[in-house]
Amino acid sequence: MTDSIVSRRRAIALAGVGVAGVAGAAAVGGALIKGAADDEPHPAEGAVAFTGEHQAGIVTPAQDRLHFVAFDVITKDRERLVGMLKDWTTAAARMTAGRDAGEVGAVGGIPEAPPDDTGEALGLPPSGLTITVGFGPTLFRDATGKDRFGIADRRPPALADLPHFPGDRLDDTISGGDLCVQACANDPQVAVHAIRNLARIGMGVVSVRWSQLGFGRTSSTSKTQATPRNLFGFKDGTANLKSEETELLRDHLWVQPGDGPEWMTGGSYLVSRKIRMIVETWDRSSLAEQEMIVGRRKGSGAPLGGRDEFDEPDLAAKDADGEPVLAKTSHVRLAHPTMNGGARLLRRGYNFVDGSDGLGRLNAGLFFIAYQRDPRKQFVPIQRNLSRMDEMNEYLKPVSQALFACPPGVTGPADYWGRALFA
Numbered sequence: 001m002t003d004s005i006v007s008r009r010r011a012i013a014l015a016g017v018g019v020a021g022v023a024g025a026a027a028v029g030g031a032l033i034k035g036a037a038d039d040e041p042h043p044a045e046g047a048v049a050f051t052g053e054h055q056a057g058i059v060t061p062a063q064d065r066l067h068f069v070a071f072d073v074i075t076k077d078r079e080r081l082v083g084m085l086k087d088w089t090t091a092a093a094r095m096t097a098g099r100d101a102g103e104v105g106a107v108g109g110i111p112e113a114p115p116d117d118t119g120e121a122l123g124l125p126p127s128g129l130t131i132t133v134g135f136g137p138t139l140f141r142d143a144t145g146k147d148r149f150g151i152a153d154r155r156p157p158a159l160a161d162l163p164h165f166p167g168d169r170l171d172d173t174i175s176g177g178d179l180c181v182q183a184c185a186n187d188p189q190v191a192v193h194a195i196r197n198l199a200r201i202g203m204g205v206v207s208v209r210w211s212q213l214g215f216g217r218t219s220s221t222s223k224t225q226a227t228p229r230n231l232f233g234f235k236d237g238t239a240n241l242k243s244e245e246t247e248l249l250r251d252h253l254w255v256q257p258g259d260g261p262e263w264m265t266g267g268s269y270l271v272s273r274k275i276r277m278i279v280e281t282w283d284r285s286s287l288a289e290q291e292m293i294v295g296r297r298k299g300s301g302a303p304l305g306g307r308d309e310f311d312e313p314d315l316a317a318k319d320a321d322g323e324p325v326l327a328k329t330s331h332v333r334l335a336h337p338t339m340n341g342g343a344r345l346l347r348r349g350y351n352f353v354d355g356s357d358g359l360g361r362l363n364a365g366l367f368f369i370a371y372q373r374d375p376r377k378q379f380v381p382i383q384r385n386l387s388r389m390d391e392m393n394e395y396l397k398p399v400s401q402a403l404f405a406c407p408p409g410v411t412g413p414a415d416y417w418g419r420a421l422f423a
Helices: 002-015 022-028 078-096 188-201 246-252 279-283 287-294 331-335 379-389 391-395
Strands: 065-073 130-135 179-185 206-217 268-277 350-356 362-372 396-406
Touching (some): 179 268, 188 206, 279 362, 279 391, 379 391
Antiparallel strands (some): 065 206, 130 396, 206 350, 268 396
8 A cells, every 4th residue: 555655646746747847857756657668758748737726638728639438436335436546646647747557567567467558658748648537426326316435415516417408319328427537638549548548447446438539629728729610610619718818717617615515626517418410411501501500600710790700799780681690599699608697618629420320421520528617507508598599409419418526636646536525
């Protein structure tokens, strides 16, 4: 047990140095964590600091690739679950710094023993890898109402079960989950490597409930990033919250003291929805109709009636016939904060293409991810508004939904994901 604690502290201490200091710290303390193939530390270009006030992977500039997984906890042993969370934290600290998941590594152990890293990221840099963890409602009470781990009274009120929205066709097998892990990176193999190793470490404690690969971010989380396009061909996330907007993040993203249980202060709530986009029908719609439905120009991204992408939509503007320039059923109008009591979200979604459906149509769409301070006051009213009136719904089919409480960041060597929850 002592060796495990020392290893965890060493791994997190190295990761906490951050981008500029990882290589230097590893060079000075090379004996702390050895590379898999030799004694030299892995190059750390593109590393994102693991420790901090908030978990990385939320306001971190959105990377290009995603591997998201939801787990069911299959043990009834609280100590085994806590031990796994400690081991996950140690492995995540190493992998985000560009190292193997374990100290022995993929090729550094004896031939007769399984490696403690799967090896597919050997030779690859960190690629901006972030690993973000959240706890689902069923971790506190399972589907039968049982409090398996003695934490039911610590469930935040904001972690209330999400309602069923009009138009939802949710598949329970790809919805929900006790735990989630979001791995984002600029190399898909690095993201997959992270998830694969956490699943390996958690064997016997958790099992994969569902997972999703994503590519081509569908929003920007920093003003340094250009606005990307979704699979409908439109710029997406123009009005998204940005990491530089600290006051807005305080008001709309981070859980504040007094919002709920103290263990969630500094954290955020993650809502995921897998939304299939009926691209074949959309592709047969006229450009004018597409722009009317979205409420933006397809080329520039400017709101209808505006000239620049970042022009504020004019919800009161009328055309020559006295009709609203932005249709009452347009996505831009219905999603605007003034139509939703001022509510805003930080979106981190990704495109997906999961082959075809057997009828010659692409199984493609948006894997929606949004972070917020309180889903009851943000996601739920916004989605109710959209699901009832948004004309875009004709081309959308939501098939999964999940909610997770993402605690604050790991602050140092003695900390681990969920420490305050399970204390």
